[in-house]
Amino acid sequence: MNRGSKLWVWLPLLAGMSGVCLFYRSGLCPHDLTCGIGIFLCLLGLAIGTLARYELGRSFSVRAKATELVTTGIYSRIRNPIYVSSAIVAVGIILMFRHPVFLVFLVLIPVQMIRARREARVLEANFGEAYRQYRARTWF
Numbered sequence: 001m002n003r004g005s006k007l008w009v010w011l012p013l014l015a016g017m018s019g020v021c022l023f024y025r026s027g028l029c030p031h032d033l034t035c036g037i038g039i040f041l042c043l044l045g046l047a048i049g050t051l052a053r054y055e056l057g058r059s060f061s062v063r064a065k066a067t068e069l070v071t072t073g074i075y076s077r078i079r080n081p082i083y084v085s086s087a088i089v090a091v092g093i094i095l096m097f098r099h100p101v102f103l104v105f106l107v108l109i110p111v112q113m114i115r116a117r118r119e120a121r122v123l124e125a126n127f128g129e130a131y132r133q134y135r136a137r138t139w140f
Contacts, residue, residue, distance in 0.1 A: 013050040016089075017043060020096075029096050038095030045088030048074065052081035066126035071134050079138045080119070083112035116140065 020042050029035040055073040074081045090105035123131045 009050060009054045012053075013046050016046040020046075023096065029098070034098065035096050038092045038097075041092030041095065042089050043092075045085040045090075045092060047085075048088065049082050049085035052078075052085065056082075066123050069123065069127045069130060069134065075138075077138060078140060079135060080112070080116045080140055083116055084140060086112060 020039055023029065024031075024035070024039055029038070052074050055075060056070055059068045059070055078084055087109050090108050093105055094102050120131075120135065124135075127134075
């Protein structure tokens with residue numbers, strides 16, 4: 001992974017963490033347990049997503065394509081940790097802001113499920129039995 005690629009992996013984590021900290025310090029959310037849980041979920045989701053993106057390395061792409069079957073690290077447990085992490089962040093944002101308009105983030109969950117199914121078809125077509133075995137031993 002070259003320097004530019006590393007920047008695209010770590011920059012979203014730093015930006016997200018900075019945004020969460022600024023939001024908390026702004027006083028826009030009450031400093032209570034619900035907001036604390038939301039902040040924790042946002043930071044957890046950002047960390048999982050960053051780790052997953054880092055582990056994918058050059059295999060990362062926006063569109064479903066099969067360059068390599070990554071089955072180590074977090075991918076040894078979860079097939080789609082970037083999608084899972086985005087759902088965690090979405091729930092965190094909803095808990096932090098507690099305003100009905102932010103429920104729109106829940107739309108991410110079915111969208112990510114559709115994307116995961118598309119990716120699964122591409123990976124199965126390219127990696128066959130190896131992908132089917134991998135899918136059988138991992139979650140989502």
